[in-house]
Amino acid sequence: MSAPSSGRLWRVAVLSPPLLWTFVFMFIPYSILFVYSFWEQVYPTFQPAFQFGNYLQIITDPQYFNVLSRTLKIALFVSLGAMLVAFPYAYFLVFKVKSSALRQVLYMAVVAPLWVSYLLRAYTWKTILGTTGILNSFLMSIGVLSEPSSVFLYNQTAMIVTLIYVFIPFMVMPIYAVLEKIPKSLTEASNDLGVGRLRTFFLVTLPLSIPGIVAGFTMTFCLTFGDFIAPFLVGGPDGLMVANVIASQFGAALNWPLGAALALVMMLIVLTIVTISDRFEQLGKGKFA
Amino acid sequence: MNKKSIFYGVSLAALCTFSMASSALSGELNILTWEGYADPSVIEPFEAATGCKVSATYVGSNDDFAPKLAAGGGVFDIVTPSIDTTKSLIDAGFVQPIDVSKIEAWDDLYEKFTSAEGLHKDGKIYGVPYAWGAIPFMYLKDKFPTPPTSISVLWDPELKGRVSLWDDKSALYVAARLNGDMNIYNLTDEQIAAAQAKLSEQRPNIRKYWATAGELVDLYKSGEVWISNTWGGYQSSLLAAEGIEVVEFIPEEGAEGWMDSNMIVAGTPNEECAYQFLNMASAAEGQAGVFKVNGYSSTNPVAARTFMSPEEYSALHQDDPGYMDSLLLWTNLGARLPTYTNAWNAVKSQ
Known part of the structure; x- marks a missing residue:
């Protein structure tokens, strides 16, 4: 075997697992989905065709716009909420907690729930927010409420709270990672040059942490956008999200073509968001790094 | 090394023969059904008597049957859809005709159900009525x-x-x-x-x-x-x-009325066990189970007399064809x- 050809072989060997992965788990399934999206539903199931009826239906029937915009709204609230909680927490861990052992423990406290089943964590919120739940009992015991309120569970707020809780590790981890990498010397230099703490935060620390925030935001957003358990567990009659509609097209309606078209539209939206957030991240790097 | 590979070869062969032997003696039945329809009180005696091992998956709605069967894979052997869903499954070719001469209790079942349009196609029968009731x-x-x-x-x-x-x-x-x-x-x-x-x-x-x-x-x-x-x-x-x-x-x-039937998934490799299950389900054992666990009415009025008290018999409208007719029976x-x-x-x- 000659040296150049073994080099080529080596390159192929290194590249082929990811290529194979992409081909088998991305390209093939999405191609099938793409083909399905032009098929048509005919009793009792569906049959091959080439027509744009499914996409037309998504555009013309207002229920799809409603569900998509509701899902966008909820995903946005969850990502924002998670960010507002996660950033101070990560900041506190990196800059305020002096003991590294304590920092480790507090970090694990956020990440550890990931080891527990999502369903279990979401169920827990049912027992907290329910009419006879912990929150109501607490509010009644301190005299804020005279009788249990039903406003905490089975609505969009309950979904947002549950999803923030479920996905917050994905926000804390990347923010923690970038904050930890910011050299202390930078903030010290800023302070030495007479810049106050607050301005140092906004001029040095925050810009440098943008990649982490963007990464966390993107992950939380995409996870929420595709969620369909929270509506089922803690959502009310107005809780339907786009993943539930897709599930019902593949299930109840036995309309895989429409479900496939919806899935592709959803993927397009997610891709757009990932692209935009990527731009944001580049922006942060170009300007500040 | 040689010894090792011989050892592996032998154990592999032993493993194969063993699993083949056990599958010849007993079958495995995967049933896609409703909560309460595969209760241990019914399944365990059935497994002991026939050697057919039963695993159940539950549906939340009749709309779950067709998609799970359409996904293919030959996972399920028996499904228990309601009478509004049976026809779609037959038309889609997901279920196979049943030889009712192998169902001992067939003639005891309510004729209203055995003759239901949703169970028949081209002179063939596709389902064995199992339980019925109302959506009150x-x-x-x-x-x-x-x-x-x-x-x-x-x-x-x-x-x-x-x-x-x-x-x-x-x-x-x-x-x-x-x-x-x-x-x-x-x-x-x-x-x-x-x-x-x-x-x-x-x-x-x-x-x-x-x-x-x-x-x-x-x-x-x-x-x-x-x-x-x-x-x-x-x-x-x-x-x-x-x-x-x-x-x-x-x-x-x-109120709407419903009636669930057991159907055999087309091309099941466990037909023997499937027929044994259908026989058990439509006879007194299975009917008593669905009555005791779910509180549903029996499709086999003859068997029902053996496990229901006269009061229960009339409370579940087993002697009241007028009630059955008054329900808006689910339709495909x-x-x-x-x-x-x-x-x-x-x-x-x-």
Whole structure:
């Protein structure tokens, strides 16, 4: 075997697992989905065709716009909420907690729930927010409420709270990672040059942490956008999200073509968001790094 | 090295023969069915008697059968859809004809069910009737001093956030009946739109649409819901066991009726076990199980006499063909199914 050809072989060997992965788990399934999206539903199931009826239906029937915009709204609230909680927490861990052992423990406290089943964590919120739940009992015991309120569970707020809780590790981890990498010397230099703490935060620390925030935001957003358990567990009659509609097209309606078209539209939206957030991240790097 | 590979070879061969031998002696049955239909009290004696091992997967709605079978893979051997779904499965080729001469109890079953249109195609029979009942409504006894008699109570503004409906296209059947449209399985587009509007109007009253039997029980137990529709006899008995007093009623607008049948999935490799299961299910053992666990009526009135007291027999309308006829027995929606499903999704997406 000659040296150049073994080099080529080596390159192929290194590249082929990811290529194979992409081909088998991305390209093939999405191609099938793409083909399905032009098929048509005919009793009792569906049959091959080439027509744009499914996409037309998504555009013309207002229920799809409603569900998509509701899902966008909820995903946005969850990502924002998670960010507002996660950033101070990560900041506190990196800059305020002096003991590294304590920092480790507090970090694990956020990440550890990931080891527990999502369903279990979401169920827990049912027992907290329910009419006879912990929150109501607490509010009644301190005299804020005279009788249990039903406003905490089975609505969009309950979904947002549950999803923030479920996905917050994905926000804390990347923010923690970038904050930890910011050299202390930078903030010290800023302070030495007479810049106050607050301005140092906004001029040095925050810009440098943008990649982490963007990464966390993107992950939380995409996870929420595709969620369909929270509506089922803690959502009310107005809780339907786009993943539930897709599930019902593949299930109840036995309309895989429409479900496939919806899935592709959803993927397009997610891709757009990932692209935009990527731009944001580049922006942060170009300007500040 | 040689020794090792011989060892592996021998153990592999032994493993193969062993698994082949065991599969020849016994089969495995995967059944796709409803909660309570594969209760250990019925399954364990069946497994012991036949050597057929049973694993059950549960559905939350009749709409779950076709997609799971359409996904292929030869996973399931037996399905237990209701009479509104059987025809789609037959037409799609998901189930195979049944040789009823192998079903000992066939002639004992209600003729109304064995002759049901949804079980027949081209002179062949595709299902063995298993259980039947109504979709009545149910309420917490202490919350209703005057017992409700009409579906309209579910729209009563007094019951804001206290109502639950099954998360199923059948919500449209309820709303249509309230609108006075009794042809619930053959609604026109206008009637569906009217039912959809009625359901939108009802939304402030809805606490949660229930998806599984267990969820509805939880909703009552945790005090979230006071009134809902239900799978007659089932959730009410689960709640009674928890000490929660609920009352079922058939509203003046009538109730839907259902009948579940066991069907054999086309091309199953476990036909032998499947027939044994169908025989057990339609005979006294299986019928007693569905009655004791779920509280549903029996499709085998002859066998039912052996395990029901005379009071239970009449309470479950086993001797009352008029009751059976008064129910609006679920019917396959055919090509209209997507229209119904779409309307139901539209209600939930507002």
